[in-house]
Amino acid sequence: MTSEAPEEEFSIHWIRDVTEEVLKRNAAVFLISTGKSPSGSIHIGIMREIIIADVIKRELVRTGNDARTMFVVDDYDPVRSFPASVSLNLEDWVGIPYSDVVDEFGCCGSFGAHYANELIETFDAFGVNPEIIWTSKLYETPEMQDAVRICLKHTEVIRDIMIEYVANDFNEEQKERYIESMKNWYPASVVCPKCGHLQAGAKGAITPNRITSYNPESDMVSFECQACGHSDEVTLDRLRIKLVWRVDWPAKWHVLNVTCEPAGKDHSVKGGSYDTGLEVSRRVFDWPGPVKVPYEWVRIGGRDMSTSEGIVFTPRVWLSIAPPELYRYLLLKTDLTRAINIQPERIPDMIDEYERFERVYYGVEDANETRRELAQLVYPLCLSGDLSPEYIPKLPFKFATVISQLADILGHEATLEKCEQALKKQYGLEEVPQEAKALIEPRLERALYWVRGYGSERDRIEITEEVSQDVLSTLTDPDREFLAKVVELLHHKDLDEDSLQSAIFEAARGVGIKDRRAFVVIYRILISRKSGPRLAPFISTLGRGWVADRIASIL
RNA sequence: GGGCCGGUGGCUCAGCCCGGUAGAGCGACAGGCUCUUAACUUGUUGGCCGCGGGUUCGAAUCCCGCCCGGCCCGCCA
Known part of the structure; x- marks a missing residue:
């Protein structure tokens, strides 16, 4: 810290605090990582994490550092359950890595790839461009295999850590039972070369294909498949191995050299998987691990989203009714410890609010000093495209909801003409700039989708064929x-x-x-x-x- | 059992870390745009800041206790 006057140094935004923390790592290249396992359609909650990472990166780059983001697709995770929308038979696939499960739509290489791609395709619109890492591929690299070796060689240490962290709040009896069960425990499982299972059993009664022994001298691994009974003893490099969850994470941090990784509240709980991972980083990989950035979840209409329960609001759905900048704005203005509740019916109001904020940034709307200062910091981070040197007038979204519903009657050209007139009137323009014109059509499209899907009866205009x-x-x-x-x-x-x-x-x-x-x-x-x-x-x-x-x- | 977040006008939330006038948006109401209007615009309305105690000259804000709501602690952002 260079400042000696802390009483004057109140942070105006969480992003400042976080980047400051990350900068303490003095990395040559700051790598901000995120990740998700593709267990079905991935909901917009993950975009909170990805955008947090993006924003940290942008701040680091802005202040003259080399920084990158990464999105790790955990497609090596085994299937536990399918959401209702999936027509595949769970029994056929449970316990098999997502990367090995067929894509029922036939367009991607695997189930995992399909749902990951569905998300990845929205990255550009949301203004993020992380490097994509597929865990299934990562595990094939010599670096990751070495990490697996290191973990197996440190099995004792890892057992201790597990007992310390997992059994922490068990009672004596539970604890003893846990310690007993850990006696022959190894921190890795095997994808059975015969049947392809990484574990057997469905949710609630899972038995992993744990490694049953490892010889550091010969590098020999033995295992027994819980699904088909096949067993063998071969050298490590001839098997597809996956580390257990709490060890898998720190191994990836180590291999990829992750400086910082945001994590949802479930992982960031005190003594949870993140903390266990950091302990593994310190004691097994001999480094401090990444900077932990905990964040609350994103909810939809007052409910938690859940891929498995089918409560899913995807980034793609968002893009069909609202601009991506609005999501970034929502995220930036909300403290990390607080939940974001998306209320689709309030989107027009939120767009108004965001665009007022935008005008504050450009100085075309009055605001006090604090608000302007905040806009200077936050507005550029909201953008998913380039920062325009001048304010680009936006067609009021509420107007767009009205006119977009009349477009069929009006005709396309006349609708656009109407919108340009509205823009001219609203902003006192002689001519509508080209940049502003370009925004009209997407806005009309979103407005129409919004009003059809989420508008109230009041918002909807229905012109019947005949007068009733x-x-x-x-x-x-x-x-x-x-x-x-x-x-x-x-x-x-x-x-x-x-x-x-x-x-x-x-x-x-x-x-x-x-x-x-x-x-x-x-x-x-x-x-x-x-x-x-x-x-x-x-x-x-x-x-x-x-x-x-x-x-x-x-x- | 352990832990996290929230409880502020009808609704959604800001303010709390840095104690000293309680704010915004939406709504409602009234006005303007010709006496109609969902855009736009002006104004008005409206809150014992969950409850109790403590610290203080002074508490929405700090401390303690409680209540209510939501959530996390096997997998799940």
């Missing part, structure tokens, strides 16, 4: 008289929007119905609702001819 009977039955004679006048007005080509609006008021007065009533009648005929978007522009949006025909059809 319910609506027709409420029309009075003066209403019809009024409507006839409106049709006439609509055929007047020389009326601009304002004049049309005025003329409609006049028409209502002319036949003696109340203004309110006049509008209710028109909205009912158009969208079966008693209110809607400001009428004259809305009529222009729908097309005067179309509206005139629609009204005329019921008179």
